[in-house]
Amino acid sequence: MAMIARVSIWSMLCAAVVLVGCDDSSTTSPSESDTYVKVVYDGKPLANVQVLLKQTDDGAPLARAITNERGFAYVSELPSPEPQDYIVAMESISDGGWMLNPSVMKKLGDSLHLKPFSESPHQTIELPRRAVQSLVSNH
Numbered sequence: 001m002a003m004i005a006r007v008s009i010w011s012m013l014c015a016a017v018v019l020v021g022c023d024d025s026s027t028t029s030p031s032e033s034d035t036y037v038k039v040v041y042d043g044k045p046l047a048n049v050q051v052l053l054k055q056t057d058d059g060a061p062l063a064r065a066i067t068n069e070r071g072f073a074y075v076s077e078l079p080s081p082e083p084q085d086y087i088v089a090m091e092s093i094s095d096g097g098w099m100l101n102p103s104v105m106k107k108l109g110d111s112l113h114l115k116p117f118s119e120s121p122h123q124t125i126e127l128p129r130r131a132v133q134s135l136v137s138n139h
Contacts (some may be wrong), residue, residue: 034105035075037065039090040128045071048094051125053078053086053114062086066093074115082116088125101133 039046052061052071063081065073089109092100109129114123 018039035078035119035121036123037055037067037073037075037088037114038071038122038124039127040071040124040133041066041071042129046070046127046132047071048092048096050093051075051090052089052091054089055083057087059087061089078117082118085115088112088114090125094120097135098132099135100127101131104128104131110125 039049039052045067047067047069049067051067053063053075054061060081061078065075065076066139067073087109089102090105092098093119104127108128112125114120114125115122
C-alpha cells in the first residue's frame with residue numbers, strides 16, 4: 001500500500017513538472033529575442049552564417065549572431081545608442097560542404113547596410129547568385 005502511495009505521489013510530481021514546462025506564456029527561448037536578421041539564399045533560409053554588425057568597415061563588431069536552421073540570426077545585445085546604420089560582414093561557420101564565396105561577399109559587403117533595429121527589428125538579407133559555393137568538386 002505504501003508503495004502505491006509513493007508511485008502516485010511520484011506520478012503527480014512528474015505531471016506537475018510536465019505541466020509547468022508546457023506553459024505557453026513564453027514563445028521564445030532565452031537565447032532568442034524579437035530582433036533578428038534573416039539570411040536567405042536562392043529563396044531558402046541559410047543556416048550557420050555568422051552575421052557581424054559593425055559601425056565601420058574596419059571596426060570591431062558591435063553585435064554578432066549565428067543563423068539557425070530557419071535562417072534567423074537573433075541579435076540579443078545591441079549598442080545604445082545604435083549607429084545610423086550597420087555595416088554587415090558575414091562568415092560561414094558550416095561544415096556542410098559549402099562556404100560563402102569570398103569575392104561575391106566582398107562586393108556585397110561594400111554595399112550591405114542594415115537599419116537600426118530600433119526602427120526595423122526584423123530585417124532580411126537576400127544573398128545574390130553565386131554567394132554560396134560548394135566545397136565538393138564535380139569531377
